[in-house]
Amino acid sequence: MDWTTFFLSCRLGLLSEENVALKGTPLDTLVSHLQEKVLAFEKGERDLVILQHKIGIRWSDSQKETRKITLVEYGDPQGFSAMARLTGLPAAIAGEMLLEGNINRTGVVEPLYAEIYEPILRKLNEAAINFKVMSQS
Secondary structure, X not given: OOHHHHHHHHHOOOOOOOOOOOOOOHHHHHHHXXXXXXXXXXXXXXXXXEEEEEEEEEOOXXXXXXXXXXXXXXXXXXXXXXXXXXXXXXXXXHHHHHHOOOOOOOOOOOOOOHHHHHHHHHXXXXXXXXXXXXXXX
């Protein structure tokens, strides 16, 4: 075991002699231990998600542009984590769109079509999840 693996295993309590409550499967036991003992937020703590994408564009007239898209989202100590909001809300919105018949494509569909991503982004904006776009030529 290398030093990093050893350090992280200790930090996560995986080498401790503390008794652990057994759950249905070894994975369930590990997840429960991590959630309850190791990775649980202390009172008043919250998570933070920072996403940044840099996209290079070459337009048909050979002009080049770089767009930087940044999202910063803080979790709510009294509610949902930032990670839960940023993964759950888009999926819920897409599910609602499917149920309402607003997505007419079939099979596995990437959200690269304006009729899919525009309403999702609009509803995320309504839920106070926003991103900044900066452009450089």
